[in-house]
Amino acid sequence: MARIENPEFHTDFGLDWFPANDGTLVVRVMMVDHAEAFPFVASTEVVVRTNAATSQRFREAALRGEAESVIQEVMDAVDRAIDDGLDLTVLIPDNFPQHTAIELRGADTEGWVLSITARRLGTNTGADLVLHVGQQLSRLHEHIAEALGAH
16 A cells, blocks of 8 residues: 655555456456545445456466566556546536546456446536546556666
């Protein structure tokens, strides 16, 4: 868990991973965006469900005590998709959760599904809220890479 700060707001995030019921690796990022100037926060959950090949690599890496290396691979692949133009912008018009799911297509990500659930918590000001989840994930990716010494 950590915090990414900007002049107007900051994002607290957590990253975890676990096996789905079918044994595939799931990587989850939870983020909360908040600012003193706004009477609400935005809560976003991003879930990446990987394929059988990635899940097997994860199990093997975990046995060697290197599970984080596969998690880094997953975050790298998501960041590459964002760099290649994957639009993860979410419009929140009210206090109800907004959901979207995207199948990632690539040599390493065939069959991966990235899903986003986002919502506003707090006062509904009547204005739409636009979350740039791709930008948030890219900043998180940089933060994780720096923390792991990968950059």
